[in-house]
Amino acid sequence: MAVNFPILDPKSLSPISGLALGFAQAGIKRANRKDVLVMRLVPGSAVAGVFTQNRFCAAPVQLCKQHLLEANPIEALIVNTGNANAGTGEEGLRRAFQTCEVLAKSFGLSPEQVLPFSTGVIMEQLPADKIVAAIPQAVAQLSEDNWFAAAQAIMTTDTLPKAASQTINTEQGPIVITGISKGAGMIQPNMATMLGFVGTNVQVDRGLLQELTAEAANLSFNAITIDGDTSTNDSFIVMATGQSLIRIQSRSDPLYSLFRKGLIAISQQLAQLIVRDGEGATKFITICVKGGKNSLECKQVAKAIAHSPLVKTAFFASDPNLGRILAAVGYAGIDDLDSGKVQLWLDDVWVAKDGGRHPNYQEEQGQAVMKQSEITVTVDLGRGDAMETVWTCDLSHEYVSINADYRS
The missing domain is CATH 3.10.20.340 (ArgJ beta chain, C-terminal domain)
Known part of the structure; x- marks a missing residue:
């Protein structure tokens, strides 16, 4: 049973303008449960990420790193649970890329503009056919209000969905930060069998966003441990849609400190929820x-x-x-x-x-x-x-x- 896990009100999760989420039931490991999540970003968004240090990093992690280095901007993400697609060789890479291709086609994008994520059992080939079949359902469900359902869709051995949201009011408008995470076992950074996704409406320079993402991860997801095992799949992604009037291009910008503080606070909250829901945890x-x-x-x-x-x-x-x-x-x-x-x-x-x-x-x-x-x-x-x-x-x-x- 989770330790003093706060009751999550879905209405407390603020939508992020320019970031829509959709889910589906693909039956990857079990029937009748959400196990595929799709995220669609408005063009012009900035995306940054940090990933596992495990040398057996999963196929989707390898592709994410490659795609983030491409010149094309990231505009979509796809997540599956029930299968980690790790220890699967070239075939695992092919299947992960296949899911990127199909989702990209739905949005008129190139496959390199899609980031794939997987979590679940290691050394079993990804059932890409099930995920591909579920993509239209997930795309049809896309909504900026789907954060709670998204948190449910990325759960594995988690007993409760993990999400947090914060709005910081400024004279230039609100800074909105909302995120979800999953993880309960094989948790020992850098990083852990955890996935974390945080969105914000602020305009942030991509290079600066990458620095902030790494800093936030170090103070949150890299500061938790449940069992000392480092996973093959951990990923922490921060997405800035730029739909507000607030623009942060450097550390000297007036609202930089407020945004940094908010991002770290949300990241720590999401990381601590993972520990509170640690497998078998009582304290x-x-x-x-x-x-x-x-x-x-x-x-x-x-x-x-x-x-x-x-x-x-x-x-x-x-x-x-x-x-x-x-x-x-x-x-x-x-x-x-x-x-x-x-x-x-x-x-x-x-x-x-x-x-x-x-x-x-x-x-x-x-x-x-x-x-x-x-x-x-x-x-x-x-x-x-x-x-x-x-x-x-x-x-x-x-x-x-x-x-x-x-x-x-």
């Missing part, structure tokens, strides 16, 4: 590492804690076996770490002082915190001013069951 855990020499080593320590099966199972059991956290800090890879300067807190309970158990700490205090559904772990490395935050969840019996039965 949402924030890990803050401060006092590092640089951000890299802070994130390194945070991820060592977040990835540790011993730490995660202790959280599931509400067992304040906090030596496991200190052990993870110690093996995180900081060779010159002075353990005598490390401090550790659970929420506001000071657990470890100067590398050892705090003299005033009582196990009952730690156990009380561990029983909560939301927990913050704070580590101070005592060696600088840098700080990073990572979000994760516990590891439960249900996680094993879900993944043991995934292909059943």
Whole structure:
């Protein structure tokens, strides 16, 4: 069951002028469920993306990277669930491109103007015939108000649709940012078995949008982990339709900071929803590492804690076996770490002082915190001013069951 997952009101998702979404039921893995999503962008839109670092990146990821480098502007996206089209060789590339060709023909575009995305089981050939057959249905459903249905259409083992929206009012008009994400397992950036799509009505220079997309991903989707596995298919796409009067061409533009803040906030919200809906999750855990020499080593320590099966199972059991956290800090890879300067807190309970158990700490205090559904772990490395935050969840019996039965 998702951890403190906010109730999503479909009416809270603001449409993005110039971005229409349509869905269909192709029966890729199961009948009678939305499993194909199409997005149509108004000409002149800017599109940016970041993708998995897994060397076995899926066929659609390979095509997305190629198409984003083409001179032709991106004007359409197609997403399928139920099949990842990863580990499928040249045939996988051919089938992914086939879906681009068919959708492009529907809109009078070239195939290179379409970005394809897939998520699901790895090493099974994409049933392109089913997707192609469903494209007319998805195109017929196109509407700027379909964000909630779009969130449903990209789900796999997710238990709930994930979406967020924000409107920032300015003197030049509203900045509207709306997005959806999916993911519940094989989550460990860079990035994770996650898909994220964010749209905005602002006019943004494409180069700047790419920089902002990478920055937002680093502070959100690249700061979550569920099980330490990096997927073959992760993709995070930001689309700026340019249908508002607000134009952002450089970091010195007056509204740049507002837009950046809004984009990061939506990205973090979507990323945290993935953790809250982690497979078998019962607890949402924030890990803050401060006092590092640089951000890299802070994130390194945070991820060592977040990835540790011993730490995660202790959280599931509400067992304040906090030596496991200190052990993870110690093996995180900081060779010159002075353990005598490390401090550790659970929420506001000071657990470890100067590398050892705090003299005033009582196990009952730690156990009380561990029983909560939301927990913050704070580590101070005592060696600088840098700080990073990572979000994760516990590891439960249900996680094993879900993944043991995934292909059943």
